[in-house]
Structure formats: structure tokens, C-alpha cells
Amino acid sequence: MSEQRTWVIDCLQKVGEEVLLKGWVHVRRNMGKLIFIDLRDRSGVVQVVCLPNHKEVLAEADKLRPEFVVAIRGKVNARQEKQVNTDLATGTVEIEALEVTILNSAETTPFEVTGDSKTVNEELRMEYRYVDLRTQRMQRNIELRHNVNRAIREYFTANGFWEIETPVISKSTPEGARDFLVPSRKFNGQFYALPQSPQQYKQLLMVGGIERYFQIAKCFRDEETRKDRQPEFTQLDMEMSFVEREDVMALIETMLIQMVQSLTPEKKIQQQPFPRMTYADAMNNYGTDRPDLRKNKNDPDEFAFCWVIDFPFFEKTEDGGWTFTHNPFSAAQPEHREWLMTKEHIGEILTSQYDVVLNGYEIGGGSIRNHQAEALNRVFEIMGYPEEKIQEQFGHMMKAFSFGAPPHGGIALGIDRIVSIFAGEYESIREVIAFPKTAEGRDLLMNGPSAVDQQQLNELGIAIKPKK
């Protein structure tokens, strides 16, 4: 085992003691007789001083450049009152270096780690994401994301939910976007699809008697370039049995309130319980189904949540047919169930869908589902699917429902968006994703997507046809 290393921030509790620190050279100031090193680790920055009476230390410190990786043994001294640096969390102490060991050198980084990388070209930041991740702002964002995930796990565990992983290579499921496909080598000409969401699996878990499921799930949608969308994104996905709309909404509302209180206590929630609005009222009064209800939009600490409900189930397609507005697996509102079953008043049928909105962003949506095969069948019939297509695409769901499916419902929340709003990073969810892709879906760090070997293509039985 290596010798106990002290985090920079813990030096505050070790005045008078000798410590071993490990980290990166944040800044080095050579004053001739003295050398100051601002040493950084994940916990913060502390000032280290190399004094003339430690010759070897000074000689080694002279070789240091920004971002060199070092181990420094030193004594923690309290600073005199006049020397206290109030800008630094460790500003009341200073480390007197007794030994400096270089663990690795570093090239000059393409941009500075000491500042806020927001002003740096974003493509450069993505290419050198490991450098960008060292900046204080990115470290705080990534830490907040961890804390959001942790709060979710604690909350759902406390409420009797099980965290269950559902498959990532699976079959195409319709959520209104294009699928990412994965060619099968063993079954030439056949494809897996990456999930647009775990929707079908979570419903099948309810048929399986799991009753309460959640997952922090990766979802994949091959959409046209959209400013602040990522081809892969993360959802808090949950589903529960024997519930009505109110139960799911109450559970999620409490979670969001608790999360704000524990993770970002400086934020003020404008109205509790969250106001509710029908889709029709939202469109009439705000011209959008994602109304921003903040009273003072310049106040970074104002949080205005709301629920939007009573969405139309179907909308007209360009060719005069019908398609779903949100989720084909949703149930109609109880009072419109009859219309769904008899395929009447189709444009007036309301879905049980509920969306939750924060400061003008849709952060999640869900619904109570059709747990009876005939009702689900009706949805696809209204959308004009021939019986064979319904069977081929959703036969497994109908079959499952015929074996005693309980009433159930759930929701999915966008974790990237929630963390970005909590962090005050309104411009882009990329600021809270460790390794994001560009708006065009390129990974500039790994350089993906990329061409593959001819042999791999042969194995898959794939020939590339040049795009016209």
C-alpha cells in the first residue's frame, strides 16, 4: 500500500502536521529565492512554498511547469492573519515543501486550466476534453451530476424501487425518432436497434411482477442535428404498478423538491405544489407547452416548475392519417377510453401523458399505460398499421399483456437537462456531460464515427454504397 496521501482541502485540519500531497501544478511563481506552487487536486488548490533553506526542494521545483504531476511532502503552516487568502478555500494555510517529486511532465496545454474554459473554442475543448475536465467549473458540474445520480438512487431505493438494467442492443422501439442500428454478424442482414428509451422493457418488468423499477438509462436517438440534443443521452427512467397519474406525479414532485433542497439549497422554488396547466391553456396563454413561469428571469436562483397535462393523444399526419403525439403506449384519459376503443372523436381523445417543465425546459414526461392488449391494439389501428405489422412489431407486448398485466405507469426525466439547469449552465447540456458529442454527433476526442476495416464489413455482410 502506498503511503497515506492527504487531499488538498484536508490540509485545513492538519496545521502543524506533515502531509503528503499529490496533484497537478496549477501555477508556479518563481520569485528567485523562493518558489511558490499552487498545487491542485480534485478537492481544490493549496499554496506550497519552497524555501531557500531546502536546496534540493528548490532545485526540483525549478523544473516544474504548469500541469506537471507531483508529489509534495510538506508541513502545514497556519498563515498569519495578513497573509490569509480569502479567495482560496485553503487560504488560511500554506505548505512548506520538504520534498518535491515529479511524477510526470506535461506539454503546454492547448488552453489554460486555471480559468473558465467557456471562452475557449468548444471544438478544441472537446478534442482535449481531459484537459477541460480539469477546470474548476467542469469539475463542479461533473460532481453535481454525480450527486444528482446519487440522490436519485437514494430516493428510489427508499421508496421501494429496484434498479434494473435493460438491454442496450435490442429491437427497434418507436418513440418518434430514428433508431441507431447495430448490424448482427451472426444473423447477416439483421439488425439490433439501440433503445430510444427502455419503454417496452420497463412495461414488461411490470408484467413480470417487479412493481417498482428505476434505472439511470442511456437512450439513443438518431435525430437530425438539433442545437442542444445529443445522439445519446441519459434518462432517469421509472415505472410502477397499481398507480394512477396522481401517484407518479406526486412521487416525482417530492423527489425534485428534495433534490433542489439538498443539492442546490440557494435555489428558491416559486410555487409548491407545482402548478398544473392543461396543454390547451399552455398553448393559449403562453404559445408553448413548455411555459417559463419565472417571475424574474434574471434571477439565477429562481426555479419555476410546472406540470402540463391533458395533451391530445393523436395528431394528423401530412398524408391525412393519425400519429401519436407523445407515446403510443399511453392510455387515454379514463373518460375517453371508450372513444379510443370505438375509434371515435380521435382528435379529441386526451392522453394520460404528463410533462414536467422547469424554467421553460421540458425536463421529463410520462403516462399511465394501456395494460390491456385490445386498447394498445386500437392505438396502432388508429395510426393505420395493418394487423400483420402490429403483430410483427408489438406482438410480444400484446402477448405479455394477455398474461395478467397490472395497471401501470411511469415517467422519464432528462438527467442532462436537469443537471445543466441546476448548474446554471443554460446554454448547453454539453457542459454537464463528461464526453459530449458535437451538434452533428461527432466525437472529436475519439474521432468517431469512423470507417472500419473491409474485413469487418465482410463479416457483417455489408457493402458501403457511396452517398449520391
Ligand code: ASP
Ligand atoms: N419512454 C418515454 C420517453 O422516453 C417516457 C415515459 O413515458 O416513461 O419519453
